[in-house]
Amino acid sequence: xxxxxxxxxxxxxxxxxxxxxxxxxxxxxxxxxxxxxxxxxxxxxxxxxxxxxxxxxxxxxxxxxxxxxxxxxxxxxxxxxxxxxxxxxxxxxxxxxxxxxxxxxxxxxxxxxxxxxxxxxxxxxxxxxxxxxxxxxxxxxxxxxxxxxxxxxxxxxxxxxxxxxxxxxxxxxxxxxxxxxxxxxxxxxxxxxxxxxxxxxxxxxxxxxxxxxxxxxxxxxxxxxxxxxxxxxxxxxxxxxxxxxxxxxxxxxxxxxxxxxxxxxxxxxxxxxxxxxxxxxxxxxxxxxxxxxxxxxxxxxxxxxxxxxxxxxxxxxxxxxxxxxxxxxxxxxxxxxxxxxxxxxxxxxxxxxxxxxxxxxxxxxxxxxxxxxxxxxxxxxxxxxxxxxxxxxxxxxxxxxxxxxxxxxxxxxxxxxxxxxxxxxxxxxxxxxxxx
Amino acid sequence: xxxxxxxxxxxxxxxxxxxxxxxxxxxxxxxxxxxxxxxxxxxxxxxxxxxxxxxxxxxxxxxxxxxxxxxxxxxxxxxxxxxxxxxxxxxxxxxxxxxxxxxxxxxxxxxxxxxxxxxxxxxxxxxxxxxxxxxxxxxxxxxxxxxxxxxxxxxxxxxxxxxxxxxxxxxxxxxxxxxxxxxxxxxxxxxxxxxxxxxxxxxxxxxxxxxxxxxxxxxxxxxxxxxxxxxxxxxxxxxxxxxxxxxxxxxxxxxxxxxxxxxxxxxxxxxxxxxxxxxxxxxxxxxxxx
Numbered sequence: 001x002x003x004x005x006x007x008x009x010x011x012x013x014x015x016x017x018x019x020x021x022x023x024x025x026x027x028x029x030x031x032x033x034x035x036x037x038x039x040x041x042x043x044x045x046x047x048x049x050x051x052x053x054x055x056x057x058x059x060x061x062x063x064x065x066x067x068x069x070x071x072x073x074x075x076x077x078x079x080x081x082x083x084x085x086x087x088x089x090x091x092x093x094x095x096x097x098x099x100x101x102x103x104x105x106x107x108x109x110x111x112x113x114x115x116x117x118x119x120x121x122x123x124x125x126x127x128x129x130x131x132x133x134x135x136x137x138x139x140x141x142x143x144x145x146x147x148x149x150x151x152x153x154x155x156x157x158x159x160x161x162x163x164x165x166x167x168x169x170x171x172x173x174x175x176x177x178x179x180x181x182x183x184x185x186x187x188x189x190x191x192x193x194x195x196x197x198x199x200x201x202x203x204x205x206x207x208x209x210x211x212x213x214x215x216x217x218x219x220x221x222x223x224x225x226x227x228x229x230x231x232x233x234x235x236x237x238x239x240x241x242x243x244x245x246x247x248x249x250x251x252x253x254x255x256x257x258x259x260x261x262x263x264x265x266x267x268x269x270x271x272x273x274x275x276x277x278x279x280x281x282x283x284x285x286x287x288x289x290x291x292x293x294x295x296x297x298x299x300x301x302x303x304x305x306x307x308x309x310x311x312x313x314x315x316x317x318x319x320x321x322x323x324x325x326x327x328x329x330x331x332x333x334x335x336x337x338x339x340x341x342x343x344x345x346x347x348x349x350x351x352x353x354x355x356x357x358x359x360x361x362x363x364x365x366x367x368x369x370x371x372x373x374x375x376x377x378x379x380x381x382x383x384x385x386x387x388x389x390x391x392x393x394x395x396x397x398x399x400x401x402x403x404x405x406x407x408x409x410x411x412x413x414x415x416x417x418x419x420x421x422x423x424x425x426x427x428x429x430x431x432x433x434x435x436x
Numbered sequence: 437x438x439x440x441x442x443x444x445x446x447x448x449x450x451x452x453x454x455x456x457x458x459x460x461x462x463x464x465x466x467x468x469x470x471x472x473x474x475x476x477x478x479x480x481x482x483x484x485x486x487x488x489x490x491x492x493x494x495x496x497x498x499x500x501x502x503x504x505x506x507x508x509x510x511x512x513x514x515x516x517x518x519x520x521x522x523x524x525x526x527x528x529x530x531x532x533x534x535x536x537x538x539x540x541x542x543x544x545x546x547x548x549x550x551x552x553x554x555x556x557x558x559x560x561x562x563x564x565x566x567x568x569x570x571x572x573x574x575x576x577x578x579x580x581x582x583x584x585x586x587x588x589x590x591x592x593x594x595x596x597x598x599x600x601x602x603x604x605x606x607x608x609x610x611x612x613x614x615x616x617x618x619x620x621x622x623x624x625x626x627x628x629x630x631x632x633x634x635x636x637x638x639x640x641x642x643x644x645x646x647x648x649x650x651x652x653x654x655x656x657x658x659x660x661x662x663x664x665x666x667x668x669x670x671x672x673x674x675x676x677x678x679x680x681x682x683x684x685x686x687x688x689x690x691x692x693x694x695x696x697x698x699x700x701x702x703x704x705x706x707x708x709x710x711x712x713x714x715x716x717x718x719x720x721x722x723x724x725x726x
Binding site: 251 | 479497589
């Protein structure tokens with residue numbers, strides 16, 4: 001009996017010892033021996049970011065790094081954020097990736113709250129080669145902390161057949177204002193009984209964000225203070241969303257979830273306001289080829305400097321400062337994402353990815369006439385618009401601001417509160433949630 | 437072999453030392469650390485001691501109170517419905533005349549072995565504007581216009597309650613079924629001979645004897661409802677206008693969606709702990725009354 005007990009203690013003790021020291025010992029050995037050749041990447045979207053990253057890895061191999069190995073972990077945007085936050089706050093640098101994809105709305109928050117966790121790339125990469133608004137989004141105090149990747153250059157996609165039935169030609173859809181947009185929606189609903197768009201109006205902050213960026217403003221003023229009450233864009237767009245809700249123009253489904261995408265691909269809706277990356281989703285409905293067209297997004301009427309050009313989503317690659325493979329990671333991103341035109345041409349045609357690396361946009365692939373959109377040069381158009389998108393500072397609290405507005409929109413739609421009351425409540429909500 | 441008598445404190449410690457070590461590292465340390473950080477304001481890595489500020493902030497945080505109110509709304513409506521339904525189902529399934537008992541037991545218990553997320557996603561699909569539920573109600577003629585289940589403040593709550601009942605009724609039913617099988621058939625038979633009808637047997641004999649089980653299910657359901665997270669996040673995301681937001685979701689938001697203020701999250705979590713403790717004590721006191 002006693003022997004058994006001694007043995008048991010021995011085994012458990014050994015296990016503990018291994019658990020405590022093992023990770024240090026083995027990991028560092030491993031990463032030293034394969035320092036330049038193995039990188040871990042976290043990213044989301046199996047149809048977009050992941051295959052593109054894989055392709056970049058293949059190119060890098062061809063470019064003389066034969067032993068190069070890329071391990072890509074697919075996880076949702078939310079999971080990526082959560083895992084990064086958990087890793088950073090626990091002070092453990094193991095188990096984190098070398099390169100991570102971060103949505104542009106989140107970069108400032110990461111850079112402020114986790115100072116020193118991301119590598120400054122400004123000395124390594126020539127950022128004048130990238131679209132200015134994207135570089136703005138990932139810069140802080142003269143440092144640039146990410147390689148800008150895809151563009152969220154936004155447009156209005158519409159079904160030509162439905163709109164014709166409702167009495168509109170493609171010319172009628174050019175250079176719309178938001179109130180004209182709503183009028184068309186009403187006609188579509190009335191004349192052909194289809195939903196106009198698909199999203200939940202009380203969560204329609206992406207419409208506000210597109211509109212704000214098109215006029216170069218955001219949820220915050222220059223001092224970083226919340227800017228709802230006197231924000232002319234939010235005021236105009238709140239009314240636009242209310243009209244959409246009142247007239248039942250939007251199928252109330254999560255626009256980025258399966259049911260929202262399904263509503264578009266099954267032909268239930270006549271229009272989508274979204275970014276260039278959404279074209280891949282539209283094109284997945286092969287039976288609707290030739291029925292879709294696109295134009296610029298509607299323009300604000302009451303706001304100075306408003307344009308037809310805006311951005312939705314879009315993300316960038318960040319390198320972790322504590323990564324043992326930091327140099328290798330930077331070299332990889334620099335070679336492919338900030339220097340390889342051919343790679344950009346390929347992902348454009350294969351994945352519909354409009355990169356924000358400007359030299360790549362003179363390439364032949366950008367002249368591609370897409371038969372799906374009746375031979376329109378979709379990539380050329382969207383990237384031309386991209387250059388005109390006003391830059392804005394997304395600040396550190398975009399997510400709270402978004403939630404603050406979502407928390408009051410339905411009450412405003414239901415006429416429980418006025419526009420002024422709504423914006424005041426949203427500001428209160430925002431201040432309460434940031435602890436001021 | 438004669439068993440050796442354990443003597444001295446050293447011997448005892450040998451047996452419990454690992455349990456104590458693990459317990460301290462993984463149970464006690466997190467608990468005390470969460471109290472410690474609840475006195476800090478954090479923004480990611482920037483942590484500042486701020487005394488009772490978080491607690492004062494919580495008292496003034498109308499969003500937190502709204503989330504708690506939502507929790508209590510679920511509690512008041514869903515828990516009684518679910519428990520009564522579970523009790524009735526258990527009573528019916530316990531009947532000796534029922535055929536295909538195993539099938540019904542399995543069917544009623546199946547929902548609670550499905551994954552929380554997948555059933556929420558399924559409910560979300562079923563309760564879409566053009567979903568199967570609306571289609572059915574329209575066809576049968578109960579409603580004239582599709583109900584916007586997930587985006588109207590009232591119906592969103594109803595949907596959450598329906599989803600919760602579907603998932604958890606079977607779970608509670610199993611406890612009642614186990615309890616019922618401990619009630620001797622003799623008592624029920626004696627009652628029958630004395631002329632008691634089904635309702636009398638149910639209320640006078642079964643419910644009093646099931647009391648410990650009922651107390652147990654009430655307390656676990658209460659705790660579960662106060663900690664509600666998955667269903668709401670997946671069904672409605674807390675909307676519309678925070679009408680379905682729960683306290684647990686708000687804690688999550690402060691940790692991972694907003695600026696990662698774990699200090700404030702810890703404060704809110706402790707408020708939940710206190711509420712759960714108080715509710716459990718009240719329930720025990722009420723039901724232990726002679």
